[in-house]
Amino acid sequence: MTIAGPLFVLGVPLAVAAVLQILRRWTIISVFLAALTAAGMGVLLTLLPLGGVWTFRGLTVELARPLVVMGRVVQIEAADIFVLRYIFFTAAALFLLAWRFLPHSNFFPVGLAAAALFSGAFMVEQVVYTALLVVMGAILTVFPLHESGGAAKGGLRYLVYTVLALPGLMVTQLLLDLFMVFPNDQGLLNTATVLPGVSFAILFGAVPFQSWLSAVSSDGSPPVVTYLFTVNTGTVWFLLLAYFRNYPWLSQQAAFGTLFTTLGLVMMVTGGVLAAAQQRLGRLVGYATLVDNGAMLLALGTGRMEGLALAALLLLARPFSLGLMTLGLQGLRQLTGGLDDHLALEGAAFRAPWSTMAFLVGGIALAGFPLSLGFAARWGLYRITAMTNFANAMVALGSAAAVMLGIVISMRVLLTRPVARPASEAPPPASAPILKEDRLVVVLIVALLLVTLALGFFPRVASNLAVEMAQWYTFFP
Amino acid sequence: MTPFAVWLDRISGVTTTTAVWGLFLSGAVIYFIVEWRLRVLALFAQYLFIGVLFTRVFVDRPEMSLLKVLVGWLVCGALFLSVRIRQTAGERPHFHWAADLPFRILSLVMMTVVAYLASQRYTLPFVPQDLALGCILLAVFALLFIGVEEDAGVVGVGVLNLLAALDLFYSAQDPGLVVTGMLIMVNLLVGLAISYLTVAEVRT
Numbered sequence: 001m002t003i004a005g006p007l008f009v010l011g012v013p014l015a016v017a018a019v020l021q022i023l024r025r026w027t028i029i030s031v032f033l034a035a036l037t038a039a040g041m042g043v044l045l046t047l048l049p050l051g052g053v054w055t056f057r058g059l060t061v062e063l064a065r066p067l068v069v070m071g072r073v074v075q076i077e078a079a080d081i082f083v084l085r086y087i088f089f090t091a092a093a094l095f096l097l098a099w100r101f102l103p104h105s106n107f108f109p110v111g112l113a114a115a116a117l118f119s120g121a122f123m124v125e126q127v128v129y130t131a132l133l134v135v136m137g138a139i140l141t142v143f144p145l146h147e148s149g150g151a152a153k154g155g156l157r158y159l160v161y162t163v164l165a166l167p168g169l170m171v172t173q174l175l176l177d178l179f180m181v182f183p184n185d186q187g188l189l190n191t192a193t194v195l196p197g198v199s200f201a202i203l204f205g206a207v208p209f210q211s212w213l214s215a216v217s218s219d220g221s222p223p224v225v226t227y228l229f230t231v232n233t234g235t236v237w238f239l240l241l242a243y244f245r246n247y248p249w250l251s252q253q254a255a256f257g258t259l260f261t262t263l264g265l266v267m268m269v270t271g272g273v274l275a276a277a278q279q280r281l282g283r284l285v286g287y288a289t290l291v292d293n294g295a296m297l298l299a300l301g302t303g304r305m306e307g308l309a310l311a312a313l314l315l316l317a318r319p320f321s322l323g324l325m326t327l328g329l330q331g332l333r334q335l336t337g338g339l340d341d342h343l344a345l346e347g348a349a350f351r352a353p354w355s356t357m358a359f360l361v362g363g364i365a366l367a368g369f370p371l372s373l374g375f376a377a378r379w380g381l382y383r384i385t386a387m388t389n390f391a392n393a394m395v396a397l398g399s400a401a402a403v404m405l406g407i408v409i410s411m412r413v414l415l416t417r418p419v420a421r422p423a424s425e426a427p428p429p430a431s432a433p434i435l436k437e438d439r440l441v442v443v444l445i446v447a448l449l450l451v452t453l454a455l456g457f458f459p460r461v462a463s464n465l466a467v468e469m470a471q472w473y474t475f476f477p
Numbered sequence: 478m479t480p481f482a483v484w485l486d487r488i489s490g491v492t493t494t495t496a497v498w499g500l501f502l503s504g505a506v507i508y509f510i511v512e513w514r515l516r517v518l519a520l521f522a523q524y525l526f527i528g529v530l531f532t533r534v535f536v537d538r539p540e541m542s543l544l545k546v547l548v549g550w551l552v553c554g555a556l557f558l559s560v561r562i563r564q565t566a567g568e569r570p571h572f573h574w575a576a577d578l579p580f581r582i583l584s585l586v587m588m589t590v591v592a593y594l595a596s597q598r599y600t601l602p603f604v605p606q607d608l609a610l611g612c613i614l615l616a617v618f619a620l621l622f623i624g625v626e627e628d629a630g631v632v633g634v635g636v637l638n639l640l641a642a643l644d645l646f647y648s649a650q651d652p653g654l655v656v657t658g659m660l661i662m663v664n665l666l667v668g669l670a671i672s673y674l675t676v677a678e679v680r681t
Contacts, residue, residue, distance in 0.1 A: 070655050128651075132659040139666045143673060153678040156629050159670055163636045166663075167643045178602060430672050 001396050005063035006123045007072040008011045008050065009045075009084065013116035020109035031099045035110035037366050038092035038115060038179035042085050052080055068188055073125055079245070079472035080122045083238045090319045091115040097323050097448075098223035101330045107224055108146035111231075114140045118235040122242065126357045130242075134235060138162045141228055149247035156214035158228070161202050168199030176247070183412045193250060196243060197259075202237040204293050206263055207270045214274070217286030222326040222333070225282075225433045230319045233241075237315060241473045251303075260301030265395055267294025267432050270403030281332065281340040281359065281410060285325055288366045288403045292318060295368070297397060299381050302388070308473055312466035314457075317373035320452045321365035327445050328359025331437060332414075342413045348412040352437050356414050358445045360453065373458035376463065483514040493533055493607040499526035499587065500611055505620040507621045507634055512572045517553055520634055524549030527641050530611045534614075534648045541657060545644070547660050550636065552668030556630060559672040575631055581625065604649045615642035629678050633671025642666055 002216045003011075020030050045063075048054050054061040065077040076084070110339055117137035122132045139162065142155040175192040179185065194297050200206075205213040207332035217225050271290030278284040285429045292314060330342065336344040349356040361372075368378030378400060379422055386393035457461055496506035499522065506519035528546030535541040568665065575581050615638045622635025644660050 072655060128656060129659065131544060132656075132663060135657075136663055136666060137668050139663070142670045146674070146677045152629060155670070155677070156632055156674050159667065160623055160636055160676070163663075163667065166640075170647060174602070176649075217566060274634045429602065 001058060002062060002065070003058045004065040004067040004074075005061060005076045005122070006067040008061045009041060009076065009118050009123070010074075010120045011123055013041065016140060017109040017113035017116070020112065021086070024104050024106070027099070027103045027105070028449070029096055030105075030108040031300060032188070033093040034112050035074060035092045037112060038095065040089045041119075042088035042092060045081055045085050045088070050076065050081065054245055063459070067357045072129065074120070074123045075125070076123055079242075082469045082472065083117045083122050086234055086238075086315070086351070087115050087118050087231055087245065089226070090234065094107055094223060094227050094230070095269075097327060097444060100438050100444075101223055101334075102147065102221065103142070105147055107221075107227070108145050109158075110140050111224075111227055114138075114227075115231060117173075118231065121235065121239065125171045127243075127246075128170050130239065130408070131166060131212070132370055134169075134239060135162055135166050137235070141224065141232060145224045145228075147221055149226075151219045154218060154220045157212040161205075161209060165199040165202040166199075168195035168202075172196045193253070200236065200243075200388040201263070202299070205290055206267050206293070206297070207290075208406045210267070210270065210290050213290050214283050214286035217289070218280060218282040220282075222282075222285075222330040224310060225285070226322045226326040229322055230315075233289075233293065234315055234318075235321055237311070245473050246258070254331075257301050257303045259296050261389075262301075264282065264294045264296070264298030264301055265392060265399075267291070268399035270294075272399030276402040276409070279342045281329055281345070284363070284406050284410060285322070285329065285366075288325075288363065288406070289318075289322070289401050291403050292366060292368075292374075294399070295381055295396065297376060298385065298392075302384055304384070305470055306380070307386055307468045308470035310377050310384065312469045313377040313380070313463055314374065316462050316466055317365065317377055317427045317455070320448065320455065321362045321374055324362030324445070324448050325366065326362075327441060327448065328355045328357070328362060331355025331441060332359060346413055347417050350417070354437055354442045354445050358410050358449070360407060360414075361449060362411070364404070365452055367403040367407060372452055373455040373459050373462055375456060375460035377466075382411075391405050429444070484652065491609065492501070493530060493605075494584055495606065496526040496529035497611045497614060499523075500618075501665075504614070505585060507622060507631065508585060509575055509578060509620070511566070511575050512570065513630070515572070516631070517560065518554070518659045519552060520637075521553045523638075524553065525617075527611075527645070529628070530645055531648070532609060533592075533605070533608055534645065538652075541652075544657075544661065547625070548664050549637075549641075552664065553666050555672040556675070559675040560630060562676050563678075577625075581621075584621060584625070588616070588621060592617045603644060604646060608645065608649065612642045612645045615639070615645070622658055629671060629674040633667070635672070636667055637664065640667060 008211055016033060020034055023033070025027050046056065046064055050064050051322050052063060054063070066073050068074070095108055095111060098105070114137040117133045121133035121137070124130055124133065126135070139159060142159050145155040145158070146152045172192050172195055174379055175188050175195070179188040179192065184187065194401055202209045216228060220228070250256070268291045271287045273292060275287035275291065279286060296311040299307040299314065301307070331352050332348050332355050333340050335348055335355070339345070365372030365374045368374045382393045382397055385396060501525065503519040503523040507516045508517065524546050527549060528542045531542035531545050533538055593610065593612040596606060596613050600606070601609045601612065619635045619639035619642065622631050622638065624631050626635070640660070640663060647660070648657060
C-alpha cells in the first residue's frame, strides 16, 4: 500500500493525538507517545530525501507524492521540509519538558494535533486553506493553556487576536485574484498589501497588538506558553516568509526595509522598557519574547539573505532559552503555589536553586547575552544593522540590555534572603505550594543547560542550519 | 415536498432586510441585557437570522445554510452548558440591564449608523447591498462585544459574530465545499474554546 507523504505527515500525528486523548490518564504513556511521534516525524523528514520512499511492512510512504483533496493539491516541497522539522522537533522537545509539570494534560494530544495542522498549512497551495489551518492549530493550543490554574484572560485574548487576524489572510487571495482581472485597480493591490500586514502584526504580537503576549505569559501554563511562542510563532514566521516567496513584489516595494526595521525597533524598545519594569516573572517572559520577535523583524528589514539567516538562527535558539525559562518559571511557581511576583519569590533561590538557575540562564539567553546561541544571533544582527545604521544597532542593543536589566532585578529578588512578613501582607497562593524540586526536572534542567552552553560555545552547528534554511527563501539578493 | 424542503422554503422566504433587523435586535439583547439565559436565547435567534442570510449566498444548496444554522446552535448548546456550570459555581441568574447602559445604547446607535452608511457607500465585491449590511452589522457587533465586555462568553460571541461576517462575505465569493467545511470547523473550535474558557474562569 502506497501513501502520499502529506497524508502520512498529517494523518499519523492526528491519529496518535486521538489515541492520546483516550490515554490521558497515563501521563508517562502520553508524554512518550507524543514525543516519539513528533520526533519520529522529524527524523523521517530529516533522513528521507524528498524524492525518497520509506517502506515498512508493506506500507510505502512516498514523501513527494501529492495528495489531492477535492481538487486541491497538498504536497511537500523542498522548502517546507525545514519548517516541518522545526515544528516536529520543537514539539517533541516541549512534550518532554512538560512531562513532570502537566500530569493528565490535554497538552500532549492537542500539541500533537496542532503540530499536524501547522504542517498541513505549509503543504497546501492556496493561502486561504493555509490561513484556516494555522488558525485552527492556534485555537487548539488555547485548551491546555489554563489547565494548571490561573485566570483565563490570556487564552481568551490569544483566541480573539488569532481570529481577528484571519480575515486579512483570507481576503488577500481574493483581492489578488481580482487584481488579475482588473490590473489597473491599484487600490486592490494596496489593500492586498496592507491586510496581510496587519494580520501578521497581530499574530506576531507587534506593537500595538502586543497585549496577548503578556496576557498569555502571565497566566498561562509555562510549557504551553513556550509551545505557543516557539511552534505557533515559528509557524507564523515561516508563513510570512512563504508569503514573500509567493508574492515577490511585496518584498520589492520601496517601503519594505523601512517598515520592518521601524516595526522591529518599536517592538524591541517597547518590550525592553516593559520587561525592565516587570514585577512578575511570567510577564517578563512575554516581553522578552516581544523583543526577540522584534529582533527577527529587524533582521528581515535588512533586506538581505544574511538577515534572513540570522532571523532563522534566533528562531532556532528560542526553544532552548524559553525551554529553560519555562522549567525555571514553573518550578518557582510551584514553590509559591502559583504566584510569580517579586514579593512572593523573595529568596526563592535558596529553596529552588535549579529552577532559579534555569530561569536566569534562559532569560540571559533570550535577552541575547553570552554564553548562548541567542548571543551569536543577536551579535550578528547588531553588526549587520550597524553596517547601514549605527543608531538602529545601538537601539536594538539597548533594548536587549533592558531585558537583561529585568532579569538582573529578578535575580536580586530571587537571591535576597526572605524577610518574615505578617501573614496579611502575603497574597494568598492559588494552589498548595510544593516545597521540593523534582529530581527529574533537575535532570532536564541540567541537560538543557548543557545543550544551551554547548550551542553558545559552538554556534556553527545551528548557524549552518539557519543559513541552509534561509537559502530556500530567495526573494532577497 | 418533504417537510425539510418546506421548512427551508419558508426560511428562504424571509427577506434579507427582515433578517438583518433580526440580527440587530438579537445582538442588541446580548449587548444590553446581563442575563445569560436571555443572551444564549438571543444568540440562538441570531444564528437563525444568519442562516436566512446564507440562503441568499447558497441559492442552489439551501442545505448548506441549514448546516450553518445547526453548527451555530451546537455552539449555543455548548455555551449554555458552560454557563450552567458557572451558575452552579455560585453566580445566581437574575435579569438586569448592563451597568453602563447609556454608553452601550449610544455606542450601538453610532456604530449602527456607521454600518448603514458603510454599506451604502462601499460595495463589497460580489455581495448584494442588503447582505453587505448584515455582514457589516455582524462585524460591528463583534467589535462592540470584544471591545466593551470582559466576560469570556460575550467576548466569545463577538468572535463568533466576526467569523459569521467573514463566512458570509467569503462564501459570496467562493461558495466552495472545502472552505465552507473548514470555516465550520473553525466555528466549532472557537465555540468549544469559549465554553472551556468560560468554565476555566470559574474554576480559578
